[in-house]
Amino acid sequence: MDGTDPTVLDELERRSRGDGLPRLLGVVSLALGVGGLLAPRALARLAGVDDAPRAYPVIRAVAARELGHAAGLLAGRRPVGWTWTRLVGDASDLLLLGRALTGRRGERRRRAAITTGVVAGIAAVDLLAALRAGRAHRARERIITVEVGVTVNRPASEAYRFWRDLENLPHFMAHLESVRADDLRRSHWTARGPAGQPVSWDAEIVEDRPNERITWRSLPGAAVPNAGRVRFVPAPGDRGTEVRVELGYAPPAGRLGRVVAKLFGEEPEQQVRDDLRRFKQVLETGEVVRSDASPAGITLRQEFLQRPAQPLPAGRRG
Amino acid sequence: MKATAWMGRDSVKVVDVPDPRILNARDAIVKISSTAICGSDLHLYHGYIPALRKGDILGHEFMGEVVEVGPEVDNLAVGDRVVVPFPIACGNCVSCQQGRYSVCENSNPNAGLAEKIMGHSPAGIFGYSHLLGGYAGGQAEYARVPFADVGPIKVPDEVPDDQALMLADVFPTGYMGAEMCDITPGDVIAVWGAGPVGLLAAASARLLGAERVIVIDRYPYRLRLAAEHVGAETINYAELDVLDELNQRTAGRGPDACIDAVGLEGHHGNAAVYAYDRAKQAVRLETERPSALRQAILACRSGGVVSVIGAYGGFVDKFPIGAFMNRSLIMRTGQCHVQRYTRPLLEHIVRGDLDPSLVISHRMPLKDAAKGYRIFQKKQDDCTKVVLKV
DSSP states (O other), rough: TTTTTTTTTTTHHHHHTTHHHHHHHHHHOOOEEEEEEOHHHHHHHHHHHHOOTTHHHHHHHHHHHHHHHHHHHHOOSSSHHHHHHHHHHHHHHHHHHHHHHHTTTHHHHHHHHHHHHHHHHHHHHHHHHHHHHHHHHHHHHEEEEEEEEEESSOHHHHHHHHHGGGGGGGOOOGEEEEEEEEESSSSEEEEOOTTTTTTEEEEOOOOOTTTTEEEEEOOOSSSOOEEEEEEEOOSSSTTEEEEEEEEOOOOOHHHHHEEEEEEETTOOHHHHHHHHHHHHHHHHHHHHHOOOSSSOOOHHHHHSSSOOOOOOOTTTOO | EEEHHHHHHEEEEEEEOOOOOOOOOOOOEEEEEEEEEEEEEHHHHHHHHOOOOOBBBOOOOEEEEEEOOOTTTOOOTTTOOEESEEEEEOOHHHHHTOGGGGGOOSSOOOOOHHHHHHHSSOOBBSSGGGGTTOOOOOOOOEEEEETTTTTTTEEESOHHHHHHHTTHHOOOHHHHHHHHHOOTTTTTEEEEOSHHHHHHHHHHHTTTTTEEEEESSOOOOHHHHHHIIIIIEEEEETTOHHHHHHHHHHSSSOOSEEEEOOOOOOOOHHHHHHHHHHHHHHTSSSBBBBBBHHHHHHHHHOOOOOEEOOOSSSSOSSHHHHHHHHHOOOOEOOOOHHHHHHHHHHHHHHTTTTTTTGGGGEEEEEEGHHHHHHHHTTTTTGGGGGGEEE
């Protein structure tokens, strides 16, 4: 989709990024690596191993390793893996320090013990970072984003006006039960849950360019953080308006996340496409088009659960 | 009400179902007086059109009296006698506004399904599978007609049902098939299939000024209709080699345009070719037997038009793309944009230019629908078209 501003889902991305701590650890690695190479003697004194000539090649090796970590954590595209190799490094450092402790007494033993404590502390932080980064990575993988467009034979101004009145959205968005506009920015949304229980959240409009685009996002506290943007672009010639929608959902881990994933099924795009088909029907023909086999109009679910093409029994509507 | 329901391959039954109701503001309910069985209903009957369900009400050719209108229908009133075009079209989308009603962008609620098979969705059609909307059909006592402000036209009292009913599908379809040939003086038009659509395509080709029309079929009684009522020359492909014969009769030029009014269940003079397609179709490796289409492409003069109005549903193979490409042929096709033709063709009927009821061979009550399908399928009793009276 050309002309797309890639920032629409920034809000969702940021929530699940979680790579601040790995970068910080990268700085620690860099300091240790540079220190080890430039001032091995000072480092050896600090760790209480300046009495052993064999300590210097070991310190240089550790320093080189840490520079590798620093490169991976600071410049790498996926710092998650590097937090785990840092843990391996921590383990081998603790092993070496354990051996250093056994042969020493007095001040040197005290310094080696302090160093061991510091390294153990850093290892704990490394473990935390690795776990958190893994969780964030999985959360990012759960994010559902969809981009779909439809061409509507109406002017952009009319399509914008209909959409801007957010209370119209349930007319064509199948999963929405209602939207209540609290004021020009804030609104309260209620969606149909899979077992029939409603799910509600508050949202705000973050960008409103009349006849061009609307961007909205859920407010903190939504069980499923979500954001969306719709753009109205005059189609070439007399072809009406290209209505292009981007939607994003950040389902949490656990049961709710699984439910959301199930709700969207294998084809979230198809569902949004069907929503837009209904939007087109409402704008062009005035209503959602119904048939005997699909009395509620288009839905993905309905396509697979067709009733026979016979009139509905008396008393049943839609 | 009573309605004709598809009950499985080669089986229909008149069953009791609820009466239709208004579901959309632009709906009307029509009390049906006459409804016909179409050749494409036989494709459904045989199970060659995908996404049919047991219990689906068939029928897309019907007419009758308006008994209820939705609040947004302002051009029809209760009591009006109307004929209903078979494609359901909104009149508001770009396709409708450009006259391509049978590819209306809004009338198929199952558009997502159709897109998976066809790339984009065509219009919904009455009684024509779930792929095309899942609308109950009109071989019934009543039908719900969506977009009643766009499709149905009022029929003058002096035009009998038998003539007006042909405006629902076969006359406009045949006419569009001839119109797509861009007929100019001197043109020879060949028509494959002497069923109702082929016969009316041949008659329309004459109406549009064709010099000669040649109709190809294997049933002598149908070829007789073409000769006697349409003034066409005929070729029985069971007896003659069609390509040879067409070359002979046009001194080697080939017909200027060829109309395929057969569609997906063609038969072929060559038993081996027919058996090949039939076998592939039986195991659903190929959904169609496109023998008429292949022959039409090979027969057509270079630079001519191949006009396809026979119904197809899926995929063909052995498509002679080499002949088609190297000889600058033009293919035009489509489900008929009936709404475009109903009024001008009604004029032709009123003026007496053409009587489309010439194709009707049988009339019987709705309750005998199963029998109607059977004799039409087996071409018994010189059957060309069955009209069910309600």
